[in-house]
Amino acid sequence: MELYQKTAAELSRLLQDKEITAVEVFNSFTERIDEVDPHLKVFITCTLDSALETAAAVDRRRMENEELHPLAGVPVAIKDNFCTEGIKTTCASKMLESYIPPYDAAVVEKLKRIGMPILGKTNMDEFAMGSSTENSAFFVTRNPWDLERVPGGSSGGSAAAVAAGMVPLALGSDTGGSIRQPAALCGITGLRPTYGRVSRYGLIAFASSLDQIGPLALNALDCSLLLEVIAGYDQRDSTSLPHEVPQYSAAAGRELEGVRIGLIEENISANFDPEIKFAVLKMAALLEENGARITEVSLPHTDYGLSAYYLIAPSEAASNLGRYDGVRYGYSADGDNIISLFSRTRGQGFGAEVKRRIMIGTYSLSAGYYDAYYLQAMKVRTLIRRDYEKAFQNFDILVGATTPTPAFKLGEKADDPLKMYLSDVCNITDALAGVPSLSIPAGLHSSGLPMGMQLTAAPLNEGLLFQAAAVLEKCSDSPPQQRTALNLTGRGEL
Amino acid sequence: MEFETVIGLEIHLELQTRSKLFCSCSTAFGREPNTSCCPVCLGLPGSLPVLNRKAVELAIIAALSLQSEIQKESRFDRKNYYYPDLPKAYQISQYDRPLALGGFIEMKNEGVKRKINLERIHIEEDPGKLMHSGESIFDSDYSLVDYNRAGIPLLEIVTKPDLRSGREARLFLEELRCILLYSGSSDCRMEQGSLRCDANISLRPAGSKTLGTRTEVKNMNSFRAVEMALDYEAGRQAAILSAGGSIIQQTCHWDEGDRKAIPLRGKEGSSDYRYFPEPDLLPLILKSDYIETLAASLPELPSQRRIRLMEEYGLDPADAAILTENRSLGDLFEVAAGEYKDYRNLARWVRGDLLYLLKGNDRNPSEVAPSLLIELLTMLDEGEINRPVAKDLLANIVKNGTNPRELVQQKGLGRIADREKLQPVVEKVLAENKDAVDSIKQGRKKAFAFLVGKVMAATAGRADPEKVQKLLRELIN
Structure with missing residues (x-):
């Protein structure tokens, strides 16, 4: 087995035991990148030189028996909407095509501090708006399971990178499913943590009240290890939570005896792909075999979730993206006066989906419409939150499908925004409620594509999600590598 | 309309x-x-x-x-x-x-x-x-x-x-x-x-x-x-x-x-x-x-202080208004008033000459030591110095923070009241202004004031004005 096929936990162990060096790990993954990235198109920017320096420094320090973080020397990729000092941060937009931030995002600081080599910045839907990574202004990223299909989005680059063994760990951002949906479509594990659990400082905003940073990895244990690194209070983010960061990785291995699990009716809906429904029910049965109690539960306002989300998120986005006006940084068009400078810059610098959402948001906040749209949506959000609060009085974990279908074809939904929006239908309400939500692999569809199951817990109960996920992984007869695209794509189709 | x-x-x-x-x-x-x-x-x-x-x-x-x-x-x-x-x-x-x-x-x-x-x-x-x-x-x-x-x-x-x-x-x-x-x-x-x-x-x-x-x-x-x-x-x-x-x-x-x-x-x-x-x-x-903590720490408001300055120190509304408008000027007044009890005189000096000098020299009232101001006014009250000298001393307080008593001793700025010292000066003035003396003899009072001024000028403002007048009258007659 190649190093690039190992999980972060395995690499961490081997590194700590000095059986391998961080540079060897680096070499294995970069060779893999050379091999598959031309086909998948994951990276907008590769930062291999600085990553190699980091790896070499980790090896040096380990030689000197310095105490290092367990993930020191384990490579990571980050979505291109995290600010990186001195390194282009584009949000996959023409608007920021050559933008170089003067500072590191809080999470990037943390990765650097513990010596995780950052291999590069991954492709995404422009400003994280989309569900297929087709909205990147630069290029399309392909699904490692089937190159004719999308990897999901908006963190499609990060998900494809992990699924194809280009990195063992990646960071994404999830506003309304952008970590979990691509994780499901690429057959890996991805967590949207509790809102406020991870500092947003330096994450280029899409919708501030919904944006949350989270890990993507081959399994739950790896996700928990990366979450331990990035979680925690940050005074630079007023919405970050002051709670202590527990040792999430200790959750894997705990029993499920007595854990109350609710099967969300709305997320195994009749119009979902039947194989996905079946896979979720099968996994639920496995949980039950392991001591959990399963009951069906309804989140009655789920039907309004998508509509509310597509008012709240665009409203915040319209405001957050106002700053890209061509005056200070980023793309700037020639204008005859200040108004034409603004309108041409924004007209030329943004892609169609971003403009669509800016228009929806501007409209929804406008005088005379605010009450009917934004305010109404906020009321729905409160109702959805209450649905969850009520459900968590009786349940510890809620489960359902992550997506209604497996990965769709490139271009299949590109011309129909509403269809595209519907691919996040299971992910939206968790985001509106601010609760943690984990997508894990749920086996393969008859088409050969991966499917995903989503597990949701009450705020700050990420540990419980990892616990359940680990139990399911143990029940599965194949190691995580075989449930991913690592072997399928490495020598086969690619 | x-x-x-x-x-x-x-x-x-x-x-x-x-x-x-x-x-x-x-x-x-x-x-x-x-x-x-x-x-x-x-x-x-x-x-x-x-x-x-x-x-x-x-x-x-x-x-x-x-x-x-x-x-x-x-x-x-x-x-x-x-x-x-x-x-x-x-x-x-x-x-x-x-x-x-x-x-x-x-x-x-x-x-x-x-x-x-x-x-x-x-x-x-x-x-x-x-x-x-x-x-x-x-x-x-x-x-x-x-x-x-x-x-x-x-x-x-x-x-x-x-x-x-x-x-x-x-x-x-x-x-x-x-x-x-x-x-x-x-x-x-x-x-x-x-x-x-x-x-x-x-x-x-x-x-x-x-x-x-x-x-x-x-x-x-x-x-x-x-x-x-x-x-x-x-x-x-x-x-x-x-x-x-x-x-x-x-x-x-x-x-x-x-x-x-x-x-x-x-x-x-x-x-x-x-x-x-x-x-x-x-x-x-x-x-x-x-x-509540912030409310408790709130300083006295100007409207309250204005009234208090009138009631506590007997100031007239105009003086009270000026000392209120400029908070640190009012503070200086109040600190000085702790020791110097002729409040109205103090207020006149503070809001008059002192304020004028502060503005002219771009200084803040808080830079003036109240003790120096008290010293100055006390010397004036006790006849140790004349008013014009006091104004010069005040300017020195504002500009350099100089102690007025020390400066008076150093430069000999005290009031001249000795007959032996004044008589030669008065005699010299009379000798140089015969016309004025004649006018006085013809009953013109203005000329008398002119001569007083001459003596004051000749002593750099230090002569005791009463003594000067007395001497002049004596010597003319």
């Missing part, structure tokens, strides 16, 4: 914090352009605001000193609009849940007691500063922007339409400035832009209760400009209404040079700021005991 003028003011004050409202950049005035900036106040992608605790504290103190009711829960909102001086394309402000509601200022206008009510007080951030190569952003070849000001904490105070003339608006602002200087929340310098004022003004038939169509007047850069601009605009509206015309709701720009309020072109007034709650900040929740 007789009209009543109705004016409401919108005042912006810079809160006197050391760092900006949402980041740690310095608020110091007069720095090189764009040197007091960071990712947060430049609105760089990914940056987030963190509320400045001190700004909230100063805002609460200001609101409390204006009798405004602090809201236990207020909220920040985004005011969205595009302009190059606004780095995020939204200003973080407070919209429908402001920091404080209500409040008032009591003042006197031509002897009549007036109570001017406030609508609301809220916190917001300042945009940057634009400079155009031409008249405005639209007819300039280029515009320059300085973001040092972007993010400086502002307090916005909105009055009810309770003011009735330009003069009254000015008096209100002067009183407001005085109160806020006392509270220490803002330095209120209109010339540096730390106090800015816009006005809404309308006319209505005297006795009517309904409001007429208003215009907004901007760009008034001094208290005097506020008075002139509003009186001008009231006159303009009166002329239109008297001629049977009607007022168009518009924004006018006060032109200091031409002394005219010029209506602005364009679509002002139709702006839709698309306010919504700022998702990057939590609601501002204030605990009662925190507000």
Whole structure:
């Protein structure tokens, strides 16, 4: 087995035991990148030189028996909407095509501090708006399971990178499913943590009240290890939570005896792909075999979730993206006066989906419409939150499908925004409620594509999600590598 | 027809914090352009605001000193609009849940007691500063922007339409400035832009209760400009209404040079700021005991001090007003009055010669040691020095902090009362001014004063005037 096929936990162990060096790990993954990235198109920017320096420094320090973080020397990729000092941060937009931030995002600081080599910045839907990574202004990223299909989005680059063994760990951002949906479509594990659990400082905003940073990895244990690194209070983010960061990785291995699990009716809906429904029910049965109690539960306002989300998120986005006006940084068009400078810059610098959402948001906040749209949506959000609060009085974990279908074809939904929006239908309400939500692999569809199951817990109960996920992984007869695209794509189709 | 003028003011004050409202950049005035900036106040992608605790504290103190009711829960909102001086394309402000509601200022206008009510007080951030190569952003070849000001904490105070003339608006602002200087929340310098004022003004038939169509007047850069601009605009509206015309709701720009309020072109007034709650900040929740602690620490307000100065020290209203208006001058007076008991004399010196010298030398009253002032006045009272010498000594106190007694000893500035020392001087003056002596003999009193002056001049003002007069009379006769 190649190093690039190992999980972060395995690499961490081997590194700590000095059986391998961080540079060897680096070499294995970069060779893999050379091999598959031309086909998948994951990276907008590769930062291999600085990553190699980091790896070499980790090896040096380990030689000197310095105490290092367990993930020191384990490579990571980050979505291109995290600010990186001195390194282009584009949000996959023409608007920021050559933008170089003067500072590191809080999470990037943390990765650097513990010596995780950052291999590069991954492709995404422009400003994280989309569900297929087709909205990147630069290029399309392909699904490692089937190159004719999308990897999901908006963190499609990060998900494809992990699924194809280009990195063992990646960071994404999830506003309304952008970590979990691509994780499901690429057959890996991805967590949207509790809102406020991870500092947003330096994450280029899409919708501030919904944006949350989270890990993507081959399994739950790896996700928990990366979450331990990035979680925690940050005074630079007023919405970050002051709670202590527990040792999430200790959750894997705990029993499920007595854990109350609710099967969300709305997320195994009749119009979902039947194989996905079946896979979720099968996994639920496995949980039950392991001591959990399963009951069906309804989140009655789920039907309004998508509509509310597509008012709240665009409203915040319209405001957050106002700053890209061509005056200070980023793309700037020639204008005859200040108004034409603004309108041409924004007209030329943004892609169609971003403009669509800016228009929806501007409209929804406008005088005379605010009450009917934004305010109404906020009321729905409160109702959805209450649905969850009520459900968590009786349940510890809620489960359902992550997506209604497996990965769709490139271009299949590109011309129909509403269809595209519907691919996040299971992910939206968790985001509106601010609760943690984990997508894990749920086996393969008859088409050969991966499917995903989503597990949701009450705020700050990420540990419980990892616990359940680990139990399911143990029940599965194949190691995580075989449930991913690592072997399928490495020598086969690619 | 007789009209009543109705004016409401919108005042912006810079809160006197050391760092900006949402980041740690310095608020110091007069720095090189764009040197007091960071990712947060430049609105760089990914940056987030963190509320400045001190700004909230100063805002609460200001609101409390204006009798405004602090809201236990207020909220920040985004005011969205595009302009190059606004780095995020939204200003973080407070919209429908402001920091404080209500409040008032009591003042006197031509002897009549007036109570001017406030609508609301809220916190917001300042945009940057634009400079155009031409008249405005639209007819300039280029515009320059300085973001040092972007993010400086502002307090916005909105009055009810309770003011009735330009003069009254000015008096209100002067009183407001005085109160806020006392509270220490803002330095209120209109010339540096730390106090800015816009006005809404309308006319209505005297006795009517309904409001007429208003215009907004901007760009008034001094208290005097506020008075002139509003009186001008009231006159303009009166002329239109008297001629049977009607007022168009518009924004006018006060032109200091031409002394005219010029209506602005364009679509002002139709702006839709698309306010919504700022998702990057939590609601501002204030605990009662925190507000109470601040209320307890509130200094005496100017109106209270004015009355106290009159009652406690027997000062007349004019002296009390001047010593109140300038807080540190009043403080100097009160410290000195602890030991020097001729209060009215002290007040005259402090608000007269001393204030004049302080202004002329650009010094602050707090730089003057009260003990030196007491020393000086005591020497004067006890006849050790003459008044002109005292003024010179006061100038030395202000400029150099010199001890007057030491200076008198050093330079021999004490009063000359010895007959032996004065007689030769007087004799010399008489010898040199025979004409004057003749005039006196013919009964002209003026000539006598002239001779006294000559003797004083010859002794550098040090001669004892009474002794000089006595000697002169003796020797002439």
